[in-house]
Amino acid sequence: MKNSKRAIIIGASSGIGLELAKQLSAKGYELGLTGRRVELLKQIQQSLPSKSFTRAMDVAEADEARHILDELIKEMEDVDIIIINAGVSEKWGDWEKERYLIDINVTGFVAIANMAMHYFRERGQGQIVGISSVASQAGFGSVATYSASKAFISTYMQGLRQQSHGRNWDIAVTDVRPGFVESEMTAGRGKLFWMATTERACKQIVSAIEQRKSLVYITKRWRLIAWLFKTMPDTLFRRLKL
Numbered sequence: 001m002k003n004s005k006r007a008i009i010i011g012a013s014s015g016i017g018l019e020l021a022k023q024l025s026a027k028g029y030e031l032g033l034t035g036r037r038v039e040l041l042k043q044i045q046q047s048l049p050s051k052s053f054t055r056a057m058d059v060a061e062a063d064e065a066r067h068i069l070d071e072l073i074k075e076m077e078d079v080d081i082i083i084i085n086a087g088v089s090e091k092w093g094d095w096e097k098e099r100y101l102i103d104i105n106v107t108g109f110v111a112i113a114n115m116a117m118h119y120f121r122e123r124g125q126g127q128i129v130g131i132s133s134v135a136s137q138a139g140f141g142s143v144a145t146y147s148a149s150k151a152f153i154s155t156y157m158q159g160l161r162q163q164s165h166g167r168n169w170d171i172a173v174t175d176v177r178p179g180f181v182e183s184e185m186t187a188g189r190g191k192l193f194w195m196a197t198t199e200r201a202c203k204q205i206v207s208a209i210e211q212r213k214s215l216v217y218i219t220k221r222w223r224l225i226a227w228l229f230k231t232m233p234d235t236l237f238r239r240l241k242l
């Protein structure tokens with residue numbers, strides 16, 4: 001008989017994914033942890049208070065990633081929540097880098113989310129959590145591909161949510177949109193605007209997960225910035241050097 005919740009974190013080896021693992025483990029969740037740096041995941045596993053499972057997974061290898069997710073779910077026997085956190089950020093300009101970003105942030109995301117949706121549908125209940133970004137709100141020049149990839153994720157999750165709601169499936173879809181959060185992704189960029197510690201950001205993410213929220217900005221005040229970019233006239237937006 002299962003006595004605790006079980007969650008899989010795709011991309012749990014650093015930053016937001018690692019901190020989510022720490023906080024969920026402290027709450028007694030059993031965890032499945034994935035990432036390319038499997039040795040790092042094994043060290044993290046040792047430090048967590050609850051039971052956990054690890055798997056090497058590169059979401060850029062989408063078919064293989066789906067196979068690994070299937071195996072992990074079987075090993076864990078039952079999973080309540082799948083958190084798709086893996087993602088990369090690259091400056092716009094280099095085609096190979098743009099393609100790589102799309103492989104991870106877009107194709108990799110759909111590969112996992114599609115499988116999660118089918119799994120929860122069959123199971124009768126579940127929750128998909130996707131880490132998008134405030135950058136999903138507009139096309140920012142220096143990171144145009146990244147912004148577009150996050151817009152894709154948020155729109156895709158909205159579609160999954162509508163499907164679930166419209167068909168009375170008990171599957172929650174939580175779209176998490178962080179502003180700036182301390183992590184390997186933001187390391188070396190100095191003090192960024194409204195930068196949150198990983199701990200504070202993940203406390204808010206965990207709370208949103210537990211409330212099965214549809215959408216959350218991290219930290220909460222980033223909702224204001226998101227609104228600003230969403231409503232700004234294009235004639236003004238295109239003048240900004242972002």
Ligand SMILES: NC(=O)c1ccc[n+]([C@@H]2O[C@H](COP(=O)([O-])OP(=O)(O)OC[C@H]3O[C@@H](n4cnc5c(N)ncnc54)[C@H](OP(=O)(O)O)[C@@H]3O)[C@@H](O)[C@H]2O)c1
Pocket residue numbers: 010011012013014015016017018034035036037038057058059060085086087088089104131132133134177178179180181182183184185186
């Ligand atoms: N930090 C911010 O300010 C911020 C703001 C908005 C949104 N986000 C989003 O938050 C998510 C987490 O990023 P982070 O800031 O915590 O950065 P991070 O410390 O660089 O973490 C990225 C995580 O994604 C995993 N990952 C990357 N490429 C992968 C791949 N090909 N296959 C499997 N896993 C992969 C990494 O694991 P391995 O390297 O071990 O594979 C790592 O665990 C990303 O989706 C990012 O876009 C971050």
